[in-house]
Amino acid sequence: MISKKPLQLTLAILKPHVVKSPFALQKIRDIIIDNDFKVVRSRRTIITREEAEFFYADHKGKFFYNRLVTFVCSGPSDMHVLAGHDAIVKWRELMGPTKVYQAQYLAPNTIRGTFGLSDTRNAAHGSDSPESAEQEIKIFFKDFNTTKWYQIEEPFFSLGQVRFDPKAFVHIINEVDTTKSTI
Numbered sequence: 567m568i569s570k571k572p573l574q575l576t577l578a579i580l581k582p583h584v585v586k587s588p589f590a591l592q593k594i595r596d597i598i599i600d601n602d603f604k605v606v607r608s609r610r611t612i613i614t615r616e617e618a619e620f621f622y623a624d625h626k627g628k629f630f631y632n633r634l635v636t637f638v639c640s641g642p643s644d645m646h647v648l649a650g651h652d653a654i655v656k657w658r659e660l661m662g663p664t665k666v667y668q669a670q671y672l673a674p675n676t677i678r679g680t681f682g683l684s685d686t687r688n689a690a691h692g693s694d695s696p697e698s699a700e701q702e703i704k705i706f707f708k709d710f711n712t713t714k715w716y717q718i719e720e721p722f723f724s725l726g727q728v729r730f731d732p733k734a735f736v737h738i739i740n741e742v743d744t745t746k747s748t749i
């Protein structure tokens with residue numbers, strides 16, 4: 567039976583130390599594809615201090631805030647809007663616990679268990695709720711309109727009418743080719 571539940575969106579960020587490491591980056595990309603996520607948008611960018619402070623505003627005042635903001639601005643990060651069934655929880659499960667020793671001890675095969683270097687440099691980010699996913703996507707994909715995506719693109723993704731472009735690391739909608747019409 568085809569599920570009518572719409573796909574959920576989440577923001578995944580691969581943090582700078584991962585983007586610097588081709589092996590880690592490829593392994594994490596493999597995990598994304600092998601777990602049936604659709605990659606709706608991808609973008610590599612150096613996060614600005616302003617963006618980082620806004621993105622991590624909830625952590626302002628914590629002892630790790632300054633190192634966190636400094637670290638995420640230290641080099642390019644890969645941003646991905648991922649779609650999937652229960653994408654938010656699923657991506658967070660694949661990442662594993664926030665703290666790297668917990669990840670290494672309790673969930674060694676997760677992304678953070680494998681590629682985390684410290685509690686700050688823990689390899690990846692994932693939105694923690696549908697509300698934060700929408701807000702976070704807006705910060706890094708300014709022209710992405712979630713409502714429009716659900717209206718126009720989601721049905722294609724939901725029906726699997728997309729193809730994967732490995733170079734751009736993004737799924738593209740299969741447009742109907744009217745030139746091949748037999749009518």
Ligand SMILES: Nc1ccn([C@@H]2O[C@H](COP(=O)(O)OP(=O)(O)OP(=O)(O)O)[C@@H](O)[C@H]2O)c(=O)n1
Binds near residue numbers: 630633665684685686
């Ligand atoms: N006042 C502090 C300082 C540290 N820690 C914990 O100890 C960990 C290790 O701290 P630290 O050695 O400073 O981390 P680094 O190895 O320097 O790595 P990073 O700066 O990337 O977190 C922190 O991440 C944090 O979980 C803590 O709970 N309270």
Ligand SMILES: Nc1ncnc2c1ncn2[C@@H]1O[C@H](COP(=O)(O)OP(=O)(O)O)[C@@H](O)[C@H]1O
Binds near residue numbers: 694
């Ligand atoms: N105790 C800590 N020490 C150092 N950095 C931390 C600590 N807790 C969180 N961080 C950093 O701040 C980011 C945001 O924290 P949080 O939202 O609590 O975790 P998560 O990324 O799992 O949602 C973490 O991914 C990590 O990079």
Ligand SMILES: [Mg+2]
Binds near residue numbers: 692694
């Ligand atoms: Mg968080």
